[in-house]
Amino acid sequence: MTLFESARAVANAGGDGAIDWDAVSEAAKAATDPGDLDLSEAEAEAYAADVRDARAQLRDVSGLEFDVPETVEIQNRHHWVDANVATFRRVFEPLNERASYLPGVARSLNTATTAGALAFVSRHVLGQYDPLLLADTSDHALYFVHPNVVGAADSLDVAFPRFRRWIAFHEVTHAAEFGAAPWLADHLEDQLEAGVAALADGEVRREAFRELHVAMTAVEGYAELLMDEAFDGEYADLRAKLDARRRGGSPLTNLVKRALGLQLKREQYERGRAFFETVAAERGLAGASRVWDDPEYLPTDAELDAPRAWLARVTDSAGETAE
Template sequence: METTDFRLINWELASTTAAKLVSAGPSLSPKQIAEVVADLRVKADASVEHVHRITGLAAAADLRDSQVLIVDRPGWAKANTQSFEAMLGPAMENLAKTRGEKIGDATQVLSATATGVEMGAILAFMSSKVLGQYDPFAGLLRPDLPSGGRLLLVAPNIVAIERELKVDVDDFRLWVTLHEQTHRVQFAAAPWLRAHLQSKIAELLASLLAEPEALGERLRLAASDVVRGKKALEASAPETGSSETGLLASLRTGEQKQILSHITAVMSLLEGHANVVMDAVDSSIVPSVRTIRQRFGSRGKDRSALEKWLRKLLGLDAKMRQYADGQRFVAKVVELMGMDGFNVVWEGSENLPTEHEVHHPQDWVTRMGENATSGNKAVND
């Protein structure tokens, strides 16, 4: 079996399934759509200067190695299937070499088709919730794409939320793009981070794909619950005390959990930093920022029972808690060291916090101080 023909997930089917299952979003005329797209591009450009000033990261001055895309819900789902496929490439090749002969062509086709549909159902749900996303791995797709990744802004979701919250349109769009552009700046400030994170994700995927049945089983459970509906979801709800929820509950080995711990710490750092930047945005930048924060923060209270369950199943609520931890970490470090002191985190992978340090920022501050002392001693010696 050729490695190039080996597939565990039919990504094209995942993309088309998501497009069929998700609603288009708010009703907009072609003229309104064009106006929203143009305005989001303006807001995305305008936000970079504010990110530059707040973070002090010189990389914000030049972001030409990445691009901004304004997409609809199916477009977001398709972009993510492309990135997933690119990231899975090395792990898939390894699986084909080690287990390809044991997985027959017919079995592979059936599995790839079923998992493609299931992944499409998950992406359909996600695509109606995401406002924006920075994808640092887009350059893996084709050599002609910008190496620095791409910023995706999901126009119908942004319009839906600004209407739901009844907030100032200009202010809300700038507020959203400020958060997403911060992620773009982070990877520009740490050009090594993309490859580092990619290698860790590939390592985790390779470990998971060594047991494709376990991963496939978890995907099938998550996707079937998405499709089956509220009554079935409530009937199959796990015990409240269960500590393992979400797709990553299939992690079993200590090595897998260690890699995930590192990835969790990095993602907590990135999201926490973006949230700290958002907190630094005042009324001089976004006049109605206090109203936006208050109304946006209260949205979770109005989620349906179905959506709350799906978020738990997909691990989204756990991620939000991790990001809050990351925000507390960044805020405390900035308090202790200033923004310039915190910015050493972008200098190399050895400066990334561990998951323990995310919860104990003083330990990271101490370690960075010891690193600086060791560096000075080496120079003096």
């Protein structure tokens, strides 16, 4: 696989839609080393054990009833690309139903941009809880990108088994959230569909994307809070090193992150964590978990920076007396 092959896949992008998804997959994988996925049976079982332990401890700490997805995959980078191309294809299908004034040029540009984004992220993503948005299934999926987990543990100078377990706890925390809030996947799908449909009509519906960003900030922030409560070991150094990793990188890497909007992901972690730390300090984990009781209990964009305003609103809605 070479960059030349990647460029050739983009240049040969075909079809009638705005994006040639087969070319996206081919180009992204051509530009990315798949990484080593030669695991022993014991190493594969260690991932499974971490997931089982995370489920048990998160249930115990949070009191939330949930299960992990039936699909739990240990992937290389190419596997991750294929899984996410499938999601992108579903989400952005409305764009493929629109004609372009310069269909060939636009298709190649869209294909190249999407392939480049997926190739970049595939080299950095560690794990992913995939709610399989807009898929014709009620199941979700859980992925671990093994070469990246190994590489990150090495670069951060952390023992691989401990780091792998930390990542497992983080991703299983998302299973807890989606299990506690059966409405959450539908809520995210509604915002995605509204935003993409508007794009297909040549409009930018900022409100839909803003609501999606706010919801994901709540998802990531609560996950940070809950995994710190449930993880069975020291984690301060892991948290510090991962925070530094999210902020770090070469100037070129940071430029690409900004271009792809990945700084928003870091903001979701940091802003969401600060929100839930304040809520939990006043009302405990049970108070923070109220966010999953109803879609109306998601914080607004303004409330993320004013958690006591959220507490007052949720308390009033529930007819409770503030402490």
